[in-house]
Amino acid sequence: MEVTRRQAATALALAVLPCAGCGVVSKLGGANPADSADATASGHAAASPSAIAVPSESVPASPAAAALPLAGAIVGIDPGHNGGNFTDPGFINQLIWNGREQETCDTCGTETATGYTEAQFNFNVASYLHADLISRGATVVVTRRSNDGVGPCVNRRAQIINHAHADVAIDIHADGGPTWGRGFTVLEPVADGPNNSVITSSVQFGATVRAALLEHTAMPESDYYGHDGVIFRNDLAGLNLTTVPKVLIECGNMPNVTDATLLVTPSFQRDLARAFAEAITKFLASA
Numbered sequence: 001m002e003v004t005r006r007q008a009a010t011a012l013a014l015a016v017l018p019c020a021g022c023g024v025v026s027k028l029g030g031a032n033p034a035d036s037a038d039a040t041a042s043g044h045a046a047a048s049p050s051a052i053a054v055p056s057e058s059v060p061a062s063p064a065a066a067a068l069p070l071a072g073a074i075v076g077i078d079p080g081h082n083g084g085n086f087t088d089p090g091f092i093n094q095l096i097w098n099g100r101e102q103e104t105c106d107t108c109g110t111e112t113a114t115g116y117t118e119a120q121f122n123f124n125v126a127s128y129l130h131a132d133l134i135s136r137g138a139t140v141v142v143t144r145r146s147n148d149g150v151g152p153c154v155n156r157r158a159q160i161i162n163h164a165h166a167d168v169a170i171d172i173h174a175d176g177g178p179t180w181g182r183g184f185t186v187l188e189p190v191a192d193g194p195n196n197s198v199i200t201s202s203v204q205f206g207a208t209v210r211a212a213l214l215e216h217t218a219m220p221e222s223d224y225y226g227h228d229g230v231i232f233r234n235d236l237a238g239l240n241l242t243t244v245p246k247v248l249i250e251c252g253n254m255p256n257v258t259d260a261t262l263l264v265t266p267s268f269q270r271d272l273a274r275a276f277a278e279a280i281t282k283f284l285a286s287a
């Protein structure tokens with residue numbers, strides 16, 4: 001379908017604020033603020049999309065674990081938004097400092113035309129990635145443990161991963177771009193002070209993630225946002241405040257029917273997780 005310049009400009013303007021908006025009435029259950037309270041550092045246990053398992057006690061690493069490719073590594077995962085965000089607009093709309101300016105604590109994220117929410121997608125991919133990383137021997141820090149809570153705010157998410165001294169971190173999202181646009185985009189930080197020491201490493205990690213997505217998933221590079229699947233952003237707390245190498249991935253465009261068909265499919269979500277695990281392993285091996 002032909003797209004006018006004005007339509008394209010409007011769509012691109014919308015794409016500048018990915019995942020924004022809380023006008024969606026979610027079908028998910030009530031909020032559980034306790035879930036948003038803190039990070040999970042886990043050295044074992046498998047995860048499922050219903051919850052990221054939290055160990056009750058630490059278990060010494062076995063000799064076999066020490067030989068795993070990510071033994072000794074700390075990896076941060078931030079599944080964007082939260083399934084209960086729509087229940088507490090006062091909390092979600094509060095202003096926080098993102099390192100350059102004020103922005104809202106969070107949004108509700110976007111969704112597909114059939115109502116599959118970005119928060120659920122992000123959480124599922126994060127859960128699969130969590131399991132993959134644990135199986136490779138990593139210690140994993142997550143910013144939320146379920147998809148029925150509220151928050152935490154985006155600045156708090158950055159702090160959780162910074163305070164864990166993660167070796168690398170990934171923010172998982174899907175975009176709310178124009179319906180005609182397809183593909184993934186890697187969002188990379190711009191130097192602003194707090195993140196100065198991790199710009200080069202984040203760009204290297206982003207290139208590794210981009211290559212892994214092309215190799216291991218069916219999602220193409222974005223045809224509406226950024227260039228060659230990459231864009232630099234200086235207006236997001238997760239990138240502005242990071243002190244560890246980090247990128248934010250828009251894994252696809254939820255309003256696009258072709259992308260949505262992939263994004264809602266568990267096998268594709270697992271492919272994404274595998275691509276991220278491969279990229280993290282490759283990046284840390286070369287660091």
Ligand SMILES: [Zn+2]
Nearest residue numbers: 019080109173
């Ligand atoms: Zn998002």
